[in-house]
Amino acid sequence: MSLIAIQPIDIANMFNLLFPLLLCVQFAHSLPQTYDAIVHCLDESGVPQDYPGSSNFTADIIPYNLRLNYTPIAVAVPSTVPQVQGAVLCAVNLGVKVNPKSGGHSYASHSLGGEDGHLVVDLKYFTETSVDPVTNIATVGPGARLGNVALSLFEQGERAMAHGICPGVGIGGHVLHGGQGYGSHTYGLLLDFLIEADIVLADGSLVTTSETQNPELFWALRGAGMSFGIVTSLKFRTIPAPPQNILFYYPYSWNQTQARAGWDAWQAYCGGETTPVIPLEMNVRWVINNDTEGRLLFLLEGAYHGSEEDFLDAIGPLLDELAKIGGFEEDVRGVGTHELGWLDALLYANSNGLFSNWDNNQTLETPLNYTAHATFFAKSLMTSNLSPAGVDAWIDRLYATGPTSPTGWYFIIAAQGGPTSYVPTIPQDATSYAHRSSIYEWQLVAQTTTPPFDDAGITWLNPFISDIEAAESNVTLGMYYNYADPTLSKEEAHERYWLEHYGRLKGIKESVDPGLVFLNPQTVGN
Incomplete structure (x- = not known):
């Protein structure tokens, strides 16, 4: 039993990463006046930079998501605030659009501009x-x-x-x-x-x-x-x-009827209108995909901040309901609970716990120049409990197309909000984040191990959203900007990401x- 997950790729061993170099050579010849002008202005302003043809430019512009390659006009690499100000003023004076890049993890390559020709301001030296x-x-x-x-x-x-x-x-x-x-x-x-x-x-x-x-x-x-x-x-x-952190992993292999019953139990636990069971200390989510045999696998995982005794009391009602449904995978390595300190809990969670070795040289320390990449298309959804029709639409779509998907995939549905969560205790209008009233954050990913990405993965993934919304009386549900979907029009993006804000x-x-x-x-x- 294994999960398909976004896999880091070694730049040195990946021929496909040379593609941005070809793009930047072509791009450097397409806008010579602006290109020369921005380089000159940044030089005059004392702003460190990389540009097409310079030694670091190719590495600078490799996106996290290798499906979406864009070529900036230049990359400013400041280490001081005045250098950031100088870079912005150069761009303004020359009519060039600007994008900040903090980690470069943008799903839609927005930190590279989301299109060619922008000035990227790379903040990798702002690490205090x-x-x-x-x-x-x-x-x-x-x-x-x-x-x-x-x-x-x-x-x-x-x-x-x-x-x-x-x-x-x-x-x-x-x-x-x-x-x-x-x-x-x-x-x-x-x-x-x-x-x-x-x-x-x-x-x-x-x-x-x-x-x-x-x-x-x-x-x-x-x-x-x-x-x-x-x-x-x-x-x-x-x-x-938090001194006590319980990481937990409970895997299930369900047929469609079992999955339908399991989702009802999940929604009652996290967001029951009268008696939700989940306590404040519980952080829980489903990770779903199919194995090499085509079976759909559901992993209940998360972190509880407290003692193991309290955790077992807190998770017990949900596990009891799932036990009635069956399908528990008892023989999977790592199943159950792991009590860890704060840093070890973060490390273990990052290592995917159940599906990775605990001693696999994972580390929280990350180098200055980040080199993990993936090739994927992602969508998101922010929902409360789905109606019975919505659950049917979701489970029906999952079992109709999940085992025969044209690409690899995984889905993560996390209970971030709800009646017992901290998130909605902050008023909805206190910040521009627009999803405090949602209980669940859905991240739906279709992926390949290396480029190219087959666009059939996009066609396969989109109906998961449209089916749910059609069943929910065609409501417009929110989406999460950090899982940006570049196939949305700007009008759709504005409405989805920020709703009434x-x-x-x-x-x-x-x-x-x-x-x-x-x-x-x-x-x-x-």
């Missing part, structure tokens, strides 16, 4: 992570990777924040659009920890934002930050690192970036 020993407030650079941040916070007083479990993700894009992870249900989104941010605006000015300084812009940054400028520093409240966001965009300097195909205001 320091904790004030009196206030326990952490100051973090937007280019810092989550694994490195977790290590630094723990080393400085055993502090922590709730964030994602992939150590190579840059904190900038992660926090500014939400920031879900194994602690979201208990402690909130990472953006709920953010208390201040410094940002370079389209006019080159540096402003500080918080609840008391430029509060309207601060509201916008917490949910749609990439659209408004380049954040150069972030301040977070922190919490004591989009109008307010557009007004703020018009006030701070009327020239649409910070732009990709789906940004606010485009």
Whole structure:
């Protein structure tokens, strides 16, 4: 039994990664005047840069998602705020669009512009992570990777924040659009920890934002930050690192009838209208895919922040209901619970726990130049409990096409919200993040191990969303920007990612970036 997961690819051994080099050579000849002008301006402004033909440019522009290759006009690589300001002003003066890149993990390659010809401002040298020993407030650079941040916070007083479990993700894009992870249900989104941010605006000015300084812009940054400028520093409240963390794994192999009953039990546990069972401390999700024999596999996994005794009491009602359904895979390695300290829990979760070796040289520490890549198409959905018709549509589609998919795939459905979660305790309009009323975050991924990606995977994946929505009386459900879907039109993206908050966001965009300097195909205001 094994899961198909996004696989890291070694750049040195992958011929397909030479493709961006061919693109950049062609691109360098297509816009010579602007190309020469931006290089000259960055030089004159003292901004370090890479450009088509320079030694580091090819590596700079390899996207995380190898399905979507774009060629920037140049890549600014600043290490100081004045250099960021200089890069922005050069782009403005020459009419070039700008995109910040914190970790480069964008599913839609938006950190490269989402199209050719933009100036990328790579923030990889903005990696400071320091904790004030009196206030326990952490100051973090937007280019810092989550694994490195977790290590630094723990080393400085055993502090922590709730964030994602992939150590190579840059904190900038992660926090500014939400920031879900194994602690979201208990402690909130990472953006709920953010208390201040410094940002370079389209006019080159540096402003500080918080609840008391430029509060309207601060509201916008917490949910749609990439659209408004380049954040150069972030301040977070922190919490004591949870000393007891139970990582758990319960695999099931179900037929369609069992899966239908299992989903009812899941929804009653996480979001029952009268008596939801899931406690605050529980963070739980399903990971679903098919094995080499075509069987559909359901892995119930997550993290409980507390003792194993309390965890067993908390998960018991759900496991009891699933036991009535059957299909439990008893002989799978790693099944059950693992009690770990905070850092070991993050490491174990990142290693996929059940499906990886515990001692497989995984590490939270991430190098400056990140080299993990994948080839995939992803969609997302934010829902509460589905209606009976919605569950039928979802399960029917899963069993009709899951075993015969044209590509590899995996789905993750996490209970981030709901009646007992921290997430909806923050008012819906307190930040521009628009999905606090949702219980479940769906991440649906079709993938290949290497390029090229067969577009049949897109055709296969899209109906999972449309079937659910048709069954839910054709409602428009939210989607999560950090799982950006580039096949959405800009109008669809605006509505899906930001729902009723989009109008307010557009007004703020018009006030701070009327020239649409910070732009990709789906940004606010485009």
